[in-house]
Amino acid sequence: MGRTSDADERLMTAARDLIWEESYGSVTIDDICKRAGVKKGSFYYFFESKAALAVAALEKLWIDDWKPKMDARFSPSVEPLERIRGFLEAHYTSQCQMQKNKGKALGCPVCSLGSEISTREVDVGAKVRQIMARRRKYLESAIRDAMADGVIEPCDPFQKAMALSCMMEGAVSQARIMNDPEPLRNLVTIGFDLLRVKTPQAGPSSPPLASITN
16 A cells, blocks of 8 residues: 555545546545555545545645645736736636646536535535635635726626636536537636726736737
8 A cells, every 4th residue: 555644645636536537426435545556444544435535635636736826826916917817828728738638628626526516415515615715715806906906897806706707617617518628718808808807908928908818
């Protein structure tokens, strides 16, 4: 089994990847243990169920991957619209890279898992909603700053962040369904329309609105 000290880490990574690539319902504990190289008996030392492992894997994904990326993209040193632009553009880029590497546009692991089992696995559903709410707060902050800068029309930042998230999550889900990143190509244009951006940002780091998806 290797070092027992990292068995739980390997189980969480294996669960995240397998569930993302396949589905929560189709992946068994045996599958996860095989991918992780961990004996089944050791699984129950760390986790009482597949649901408990899924919750831990989602939190690990947030701490190790999503939060550092969100902190960097939404740094206060970055102009508000550029924070949002970078966030939306990253979805298309990552799905294109994923399709190239894995042959599939897998969409979002959190959204996919949530849409599959959030009404059946209470703890998993709660963790999915928590992570999605954390991510929306970054958008809400950027929208609030953009409104303060006068680059978007006055709005309710919470409601706009919710609408932007719904638009983006729907497009990501479509990319998985269609196995094609194309639904994500124009996220920035659609998102900026939704936010009612007043004028395009100028300068090398902020290309004209008409060219932001080129």
